[in-house]
Amino acid sequence: MKVFGKEIGKDFKIPPFLDNFFGKLLPHKNNEELVTIPSTNISDEEKVFELSMALPGLDKNDVQIQIEDDYLIISGHKSQSLEEKNKNWVRTEFVGNSFYRAFALPTNADPNRIEAKMKNGILDIKVGKRPQAERKTRIIEVA
Template sequence: MQDARTYAQVEIMDENGWKPWMPLGDEDDRVAQRLMGLRRMARHHGTFVGTPAADVFEDGEELTFLLEVPGVDLEQIQVDVGDGALHISGERPISAENVTYHALELEYGPFQRSFMLPSDADPHSVSAVLKNGLLRVTLRRKPKTNRRILPE
C-alpha cells in the first residue's frame, strides 16, 4: 500500500531540473500554515489569500496547470507570465450577502498561486480555459534547437 503524499513532500522535477513547486514565497509561511492549521492559505502583502489546489503536468510539448476554482468566472481570474514564473490570481465572491451564516466552510475571497517555469516555456503561448470549476492554463515548450559551434 502506497502512502499518500502532498506536493510539498514529493520532489518533482524534469530532466532540466525544473521544479514547478519551488516556493516563490516565504518558507516561514508554509510552516505557519501547518502549525496553525490554515488550510490552503498563504500570506500575500500582509493579508491571507487562498491558494487553490493544483495539478501540474506535461506531455513533452505542453505544460498544463490545473487549478480548482469553483464558483469563479474566467473574468474574475488574472493569468500573468513573466520573469520565469506563472502567476494566477483572482477572487471568489461570497455567495450570499445580508444573510446569517450558520456554517461558512467554503473558501471565499482572493486567491493566488505562482509556479516557476522551465527556461523553455513560451510565455506568448499561454492560454486559459475554465470548465466545471477547473482552470486549465497551458503553455507550450519552445522547440529544442540543435546548436552548431564553428569552427568544427
C-alpha cells in the first residue's frame, strides 16, 4: 500500500500516534440512517492532540462529543424540511444529514482535558496529554 507516494513498510512507516489515533467507525444505534464519515486533520503537538473536522452547514448545537470507554466519539445530525402549498396539493420534503466518527484515544491522552470550539463550520478539538511519568530506578537486593 502506498501513502504519500511511498510504500508502507519499506522506507515509510506510519507513526505510532496515527496508528493508535486512527478514526474508526463504530456501530451506530440507528442502522437505517445514512451516516457519513467527515475527514479529520489530526496533529500531535507537545502538550495536546489537535483535531479539526470540516462540518459545513452545521453549528455547535448539531454536534455531540462524548467519551465512551477509550473512544472520543463525535456525531451529529441536522434535519431540514421544505413545505410547498398550492391550490390542490401540499408537498413536504425532509432532508437529514448525519455524521459519526470515533477515535481510539492514545494511552497518553487525558480524557478529562478536552476542549472543543466550532466556528464557520470547522470543529476544533484539543485533547490534553497526561504528564510523562518519571522513570525511577530502584535496585532490589536478593535475600
